[in-house]
Amino acid sequence: MAVSQTNLAWATLLDIGPSEHGGALRLHDRLALALRTTIRDGRLTEGAAVPPSRALAEELGCSRWVVTEAYGQLIAEGFLSARVGSATRVSWSPDASPTRPRARHVPAQTAIRYDLAPGLPDLRAFPRRRWAEAVRAVTGSAVHYDLGLPDPAGHAELRTTVAQYLRRSRGADADTTSVSVCAGVTDGLVRTCRALHARGITDLAMEHPGWRRLRDAATSTGLRVHPVPVDDDGLRVEDLVRTPARVVVVGAAHQFPTGTVLSPRRRARLVRWARETDGFVIEDDYDAEFRYDRHPVAVIQGMEPSRVFLLGSVSKTLSPALGLGWLVAPTAMAQALRSANPVAAAPPVLDQLALATFIERGWYDAHLRAARRRFRSRRDLLIRTLAAQIPQGRVAGTAAGLHVLLHLPDDTDTRGSVRAAAATGLRLTDLDDYRMHRSAERALVLGYGNISDTDIASAVALLREALSSPSTSGPPGTAQSGDDGL
Template sequence: MTVSQTNFAWATLLEVGGRGRLHDRLARALRAAIRDGRLAEGAAVPPSRALAEDLGCSRWVVTEAYGQLVAEGYLTARVGSATRVSWSPVTEPPRPRAQGAPPRPPIRYDLAPGLPDLRAFPRRRWADAVRAVIGSAVHYDLDIPDPAGHPALRTTLAEYLRRSRGADADATSVFVCAGVTDGLVRTCRALHAQGIGDVAVEHPGWPRLRAAAASAGLRVHPVPVDHDGLQVDDLARTPARAVVVGAAHQFPTGTVLSPARRAQLVRWAREVDGFVIEDDYDAEFRYDHHPVAVMQGMDPGRVFLLGTVSKTLSPALGLGWLVAPAATLTALRTANPVAVAPPVLDQLALSTFIDRGWYDAHLRAARRRFRTRRDLLLDTLAAEVPQGRPAGTAAGLHVLLHLPEDTDTRRTVQAAASAGLRLADLDDYRAGESPGRALVLGYGNIGDTEIPAAVALLRHSLRPAATRR
């Protein structure tokens, strides 16, 4: 227990009733409080003068009781310091570790996907934004928040998405949410309320998105992805009237939805009277040319747009957005009556962070850093894992490493974890068994200097996984 001068046990209930002299009864009450843990070891008991005043007795009664407990070893008194509890109830000895495999070493290198460079989080600028918000927020900003988000952030996001992503958005169409998963759940609930019972998702893809759609009551249909992105012809053979698609950079294959597929997908949505739910995953990071604009701008009446700062700043912020077609705005509110927007002060901090140009500056620096890191990873893989074949567009925060068919990627991931390296198996993102062995290697949350050692561990981990079972 933390020992401090503010840790006085003022509120401890002392039962000093019964028969006998008052100082004996007080000592008995304190002893009981210590024995049953109400006064923990290290806690300071009240000064004798203050406790005597509370009990309505002389100070001598308290000092006698304290002296008795000091003699018994329950209390320790030092000149110039508070009298503190020096005893605690006997606890059970720690249980011996169960026999079996030794514990795994801590993860030293992180090549799993899904995280940005957490070391590069702009702490000073974010702190500046928070301070600015605390100083400028008016009293009604501290009221119960609008479930759709604070108007200031909704306006800022609409302008940012128009400027940087080519979106067709205004403040009324923007909802602030906790991230892509939260935004997808809200969207699917609204679609379910409007009579849509089936949704398609990319295969392979994030299992979390499949689970989010299913949690909203929709039947989920996986649709395969090829080198041009989602196969719209296969989508048309499902009963789905909504589809979740990563058009700018599909996870985990790393493909970009081709222009022809984009146009075909919008036509499909019109023909089935349905919707496209665009997950703008990794869209800010394109290294061979400027990022491709969002599909939402092609048909804002048929396309929802989901985005987040989880891959650009940090998932710890829990801030994202949803841009919705005008015809669905009422359904989004009524189908999600208990939806809660992120904390208002965090929303205002993000609005300030964007408005002052700090977000754009952070993204520019991140693009340079990730471009260099991606090149380093590919060069190191070519030298150390020549049997691997990297795939995916020069974008985002991960690459797909195809491996020989006789590689057991599951055992590879386990062997790597035992050596302190975190990896991800492509099978983790598939809805069922599929041919093709591959690892999904993220380079967002690993330092440049760590990549050679991490790839060396990967090479060694492949050895015991040579035969797939």
């Protein structure tokens, strides 16, 4: 039977060869040979599923018998394996030999059972049903021009919805024209730094300690980063004044990782600094939705919209997997942002419209109300458990956000404790991971967003064991690291 090679979906894998002439191999033998070759040279890897016999027969333009015969031959030879009710899969690897064990036999690292690392919301509580309903709604209602090339600044409907949300919930001065949709806070920061660099600004200040990812994002645009210390009142503006920076990134509502809130006096001083230096403030509205002792304070951007960029996202409220955030820019910087980011792309339009629908129908506010109740209760439970099991520790940070800071005695080897905990299935984070240099202060950053209430007691028990582990004894800093926060 002649087979056209132009209609094969698997043309890149299968070279079945010419039609049968003068004693050449029959078609099922040629198919078996082609499959065997692709497996031997690694193009079909171990565990990969081959097409169903009916589907491959249609592609080849042959009878299903040809494919089943070829598969049967390779199963007999050990190249394929088949189970009833499951796909036929490759069961051989070119590097399989008695002296070279397969990767799947190598013992895996200890699985993480309890996650006390910061940075994640409660992924178990993601509102799947309502998000799916929002996606279905916009998929059915989106007009044809919504499915064309997207606006790099984001869909106007989401920009308008975000502006309204920020005005009523965060006290921002925002409208459709000032809001851009981006993939998250880091993406928004990169766009902003590019625009500022194009304007001639070369130096930027950041809170210390702080997110390394944001430092890396800023330096990737060519800016020099200057660390500015944080104390109980937030960013030390008097130290900022002594740097050559004309731009500063600040988490005013809830600084990460110290958990402090920028005091009213320093907020006013920071705005005055921006005016005096002809500079800008980049406000990372991190964790602002989660304040448990009182209503969240409004954003600095509402005080001076001509000098403040406002960054936010749904990564800590819904899920980082959505990749949806926003950037509110001063009106005078709108053109500079576009010019400095000519190939910037907004997230997928249907996802943007789904978020707009999710907010407009009140589902986002309802989700946040439930999340605040859950996280407030979980934070209280964690603090009580820490006090009972680790009395030598001291919890710090405002009653807000998704993490606390656990200060420990000066002789604690926090790095060794992190390693010891990981060996038992507990993920921890050392405060030094967010510093640009080592510090004598010993502390752990404990996130409670992505752990269930019922697991907190067990997680803290493992933490207590890790802190008392013999492998963590000795002067702090003697443990291996190789990562000094730079």
